[in-house]
Amino acid sequence: MQSATAHINLQALQNNLTRVKQKAPRSHLLAIIKANAYGHGVGDCALSLSQADGFGVARLEEALELRTAGIDKPILLLEGFYSADDLALLHQYNLQTVVHCEEQLAMLEQASLSDPVIVWLKIDTGMHRLGVRPEQFKYFVERLQASSAVAKPLRFMSHFGCADELDNPATSQQIQLFSSLTEQQGPCSLAASSGILAWPDSHFDWVRPGIIMYGISPFDFSTGQQLGFQPVMTLKSHLIAVRDLKAGECVGYGATWQSPVDTKIGVIAMGYGDGYPRTAPNGTPVLVNGRKVSISGRVSMDMLTVDLGPNARDRVGDEAIFWGEALPVEEVASHIGTIGYELVTQLTGRVVRKYDQGI
Numbered sequence: 001m002q003s004a005t006a007h008i009n010l011q012a013l014q015n016n017l018t019r020v021k022q023k024a025p026r027s028h029l030l031a032i033i034k035a036n037a038y039g040h041g042v043g044d045c046a047l048s049l050s051q052a053d054g055f056g057v058a059r060l061e062e063a064l065e066l067r068t069a070g071i072d073k074p075i076l077l078l079e080g081f082y083s084a085d086d087l088a089l090l091h092q093y094n095l096q097t098v099v100h101c102e103e104q105l106a107m108l109e110q111a112s113l114s115d116p117v118i119v120w121l122k123i124d125t126g127m128h129r130l131g132v133r134p135e136q137f138k139y140f141v142e143r144l145q146a147s148s149a150v151a152k153p154l155r156f157m158s159h160f161g162c163a164d165e166l167d168n169p170a171t172s173q174q175i176q177l178f179s180s181l182t183e184q185q186g187p188c189s190l191a192a193s194s195g196i197l198a199w200p201d202s203h204f205d206w207v208r209p210g211i212i213m214y215g216i217s218p219f220d221f222s223t224g225q226q227l228g229f230q231p232v233m234t235l236k237s238h239l240i241a242v243r244d245l246k247a248g249e250c251v252g253y254g255a256t257w258q259s260p261v262d263t264k265i266g267v268i269a270m271g272y273g274d275g276y277p278r279t280a281p282n283g284t285p286v287l288v289n290g291r292k293v294s295i296s297g298r299v300s301m302d303m304l305t306v307d308l309g310p311n312a313r314d315r316v317g318d319e320a321i322f323w324g325e326a327l328p329v330e331e332v333a334s335h336i337g338t339i340g341y342e343l344v345t346q347l348t349g350r351v352v353r354k355y356d357q358g359i
Contacts, residue, residue: 003237003269004351007324008040010048011357012230016213017051019229023196024203030076030189032210033066034058039344040214040233041353043069056208060086060095067093076120079130080104087111087149098122098157100130105140108149116151119144120189123181125174127161137181153186160202163194164218171195175202193218197227216329216340223328233344234324235351239288239316241267242308251305252297257282264308265296268320273301275347276322277336280304284335287321288314 021029031052037045046055046066054074057063060082063075080098081087084107090097091113099105100122108119121140124131132140144150158178162168175190182188189206191199196207197218211217215224215231224231245251245265250258259265266288272278276299284295286306296307308314323329329340336343 004274007234027207028053032056111149120155125158156182157189235322237270257296264312271302
């Protein structure tokens, strides 16, 4: 019997990417698999995504891991490179890079490469995190066009700040600005998960599915299942103890929960050492034998406790599910006060990942 285990349904992952393609049929698919494929395991997920036209990662180390795993499709560094030394690795491993600042531009101009690298110029259209400002756009394009280290044609991208807010005018403004700057310039990419689902005018040449590819909604008003996507991860463990608790007794560190009645407490091998949040409050749902029970008491490093109820017949070894098809991760995140992105990406190496095709 294993404790913390993440079951990864690769068929669901493939089905979700197919649905993305249906949403953006004229766009190429840059599947985003940063942060260990959002906690799902980057190598196995990438190898299963044969429909993807390329992959996006945040860090150079992630890209090198993909190449080592045998991935030969295009890989884009979404944050770009950090130092001039990285450029040799970009060339060696055939990696594409974002350029978002003057320092990166200067390093490219000073580089001596036998073959040019593919560059995506990132434009700040309103998020104000990374990217060149609209008034700098022409200046950067001219210098990149003049650099022998940069492959032609240039490519262009930007990122939404509020695309998950469907009534926020900022998204339409970003689309309009991006369109006006990049018209007839080269291949373009703007839409990530929210843009793919809610803003069809943002699809352009490439779309960048991230969280929705894993069956998790980017919106706070729906789950991925409600949008027609399948959860890819089911996080499981088991009861390691079932104990009687009398009315008025507390359980766990800090005595944060006191039972109002005589009941049975289940102890489950899952804690913040596995990446399950210590901040999960009393009342956060867990599935035990197919029914919802509530976390009762503070989550500790290696275990947590749930109120099974006074008439419970659960036994040691019975399965507990923390999120998956029957308990959406979005619902759990709402109880904890976070988002599904954080829950799946913060799982630690102690969680065993098991892969199946779901068929």
